[in-house]
Amino acid sequence: xxxxxxxxxxxxxxxxxxxxxxxxxxxxxxxxxxxxxxxxxxxxxxxxxxxxxxxxxxxxxxxxxxxxxxxxxxxxxxxxxxxxxxxxxxxxxxxxxxxxxxxxxxxxxxxxxxxxxxxxxxxxxxxxxxxxxxxxxxxxxxxxxxxxxxxxxxxxxxxxxxxxxxxxxxxxxxxxxxxxxxxxxxxxxxxxxxxxxxxxxxxxxxxxxxxxxxxxxxx
Amino acid sequence: xxxxxxxxxxxxxxxxxxxxxxxxxxxxxxxxxxxxxxxxxxxxxxxxxxxxxxxxxxxxxxxxxxxxxxxxxxxxxxxxxxxxxxxxxxxxxxxxxxxxxxxxxxxxxxxxxxxxxxxxxxxxxxxxxxxxxxxxxxxxxxxxxxxxxxxxxxxxxxxxxxxxxxxxxxxxxxxxxxxxxxxxxxxxxxxxxxxxxxxxxxxxxxxxxxxxxxxxxxxxx
Numbered sequence: 001x002x003x004x005x006x007x008x009x010x011x012x013x014x015x016x017x018x019x020x021x022x023x024x025x026x027x028x029x030x031x032x033x034x035x036x037x038x039x040x041x042x043x044x045x046x047x048x049x050x051x052x053x054x055x056x057x058x059x060x061x062x063x064x065x066x067x068x069x070x071x072x073x074x075x076x077x078x079x080x081x082x083x084x085x086x087x088x089x090x091x092x093x094x095x096x097x098x099x100x101x102x103x104x105x106x107x108x109x110x111x112x113x114x115x116x117x118x119x120x121x122x123x124x125x126x127x128x129x130x131x132x133x134x135x136x137x138x139x140x141x142x143x144x145x146x147x148x149x150x151x152x153x154x155x156x157x158x159x160x161x162x163x164x165x166x167x168x169x170x171x172x173x174x175x176x177x178x179x180x181x182x183x184x185x186x187x188x189x190x191x192x193x194x195x196x197x198x199x200x201x202x203x204x205x206x207x208x209x210x211x212x213x214x215x216x217x218x219x
Numbered sequence: 220x221x222x223x224x225x226x227x228x229x230x231x232x233x234x235x236x237x238x239x240x241x242x243x244x245x246x247x248x249x250x251x252x253x254x255x256x257x258x259x260x261x262x263x264x265x266x267x268x269x270x271x272x273x274x275x276x277x278x279x280x281x282x283x284x285x286x287x288x289x290x291x292x293x294x295x296x297x298x299x300x301x302x303x304x305x306x307x308x309x310x311x312x313x314x315x316x317x318x319x320x321x322x323x324x325x326x327x328x329x330x331x332x333x334x335x336x337x338x339x340x341x342x343x344x345x346x347x348x349x350x351x352x353x354x355x356x357x358x359x360x361x362x363x364x365x366x367x368x369x370x371x372x373x374x375x376x377x378x379x380x381x382x383x384x385x386x387x388x389x390x391x392x393x394x395x396x397x398x399x400x401x402x403x404x405x406x407x408x409x410x411x412x413x414x415x416x417x418x419x420x421x422x423x424x425x426x427x428x429x430x431x432x433x434x435x436x437x438x439x440x
Contacts, residue, residue: 153349166339170374204369212362215283
């Protein structure tokens with residue numbers, strides 16, 4: 001099997017595993033919806049600046065919770081088995097793709113729940129959805145590698161948070177700026193720079209993950 | 220003497236930049252006034268910091284390729300020294316900002332960026348403490364170091380250029396060199412930069428050698 005086939009099989013395996021148990025995905029979806037509801041009870045109504053910031057904070061914590069499990073849900077023996085039969089690059093790439101899919105589902109539901117409870121003041125919904133999509137991709141690509149690192153370091157959740165926050169903050173700054181542009185309904189040409197920077201950071205992080213993961217999995 | 224010429228050079232350059240920086244002529248500018256002399260102390264800290272972090276990343280890459288524990292020790296000592304320079308850069312910057320911008324911590328992307336970069340390297344040190352086994356600690360922290368470095372470069376050098384910033388050279392502001400830097404400042408400034416980078420490398424190498432001695436003493440023959 002070449003690497004692309006391996007990636008496809010591994011992503012399929014992850015989806016099937018998740019579909020059989022469903023408890024992880026349901027748990028995280030419930031987490032998002034209840035967080036949105038807690039925020040709604042606390043804030044009742046917010047202005048657009050807070051609306052945007054709150055949405056990204058909810059998404060940030062939900063995604064950390066969702067992705068931090070990605071290397072511990074299977075036993076280390078089974079992972080050893082995967083490493084003997086497939087390329088380690090295929091494993092990290094498959095995890096990134098699978099986590100991106102999870103994040104897209106998660107953020108769609110978060111966005112829907114958030115728009116229903118709080119009123120939706122977005123001026124340019126298409127651009128906002130693009131920002132959310134790019135955000136899910138960025139969260140997935142950064143957190144997958146960091147969760148691999150923290151899984152090797154005994155996997156405590158504090159470590160996951162302190163390792164990933166400094167790396168995600170630059171992305172979050174750009175994301176909040178981009179989505180703020182979309183909220184105000186500014187001309188789309190203004191946001192080109194932000195979109196470009198986000199794509200560039202994603203390409204860089206995925207490339208570095210691919211280069212570094214072969215060193216990480218070997219014990 | 221043959222081996223330590225660069226240390227003497229570094230000391231001499233820093234000494235020259237302190238004396239000439241405090242006594243030498245400076246252009247008369249509004250707002251900045253005499254505080255412009257801080258450029259000889261504030262900016263070189265960041266140059267020294269980024270040099271040390273770069274050394275750290277290079278040695279982390281070397282460690283992944285060679286597996287020699289010495290490379291890892293140099294990487295961590297470079298980070299330790301870099302954090303000190305970052306703290307000094309923040310302190311001198313806050314003093315300067317208090318006078319020219321009116322408050323020690325204005326909401327400026329470069330300030331926030333450097334604070335976040337510090338968090339990143341502190342997280343690197345926490346990660347090292349979380350791992351007991353030496354080989355594993357060296358490998359995993361090297362991976363995190365390499366993973367975090369490009370993001371830090373984006374944070375410190377690309378994002379501030381995109382947004383409004385108080386710093387020169389950011390957000391459409393002119394750089395310091397075409398605005399205020401004239402021929403009175405320039406030679407002293409470059410002397411200070413090279414001097415502080417050399418001093419930083421010296422401190423780093425001293426700490427590295429202490430770690431080497433500790434390593435040797437802990438080994439069982």
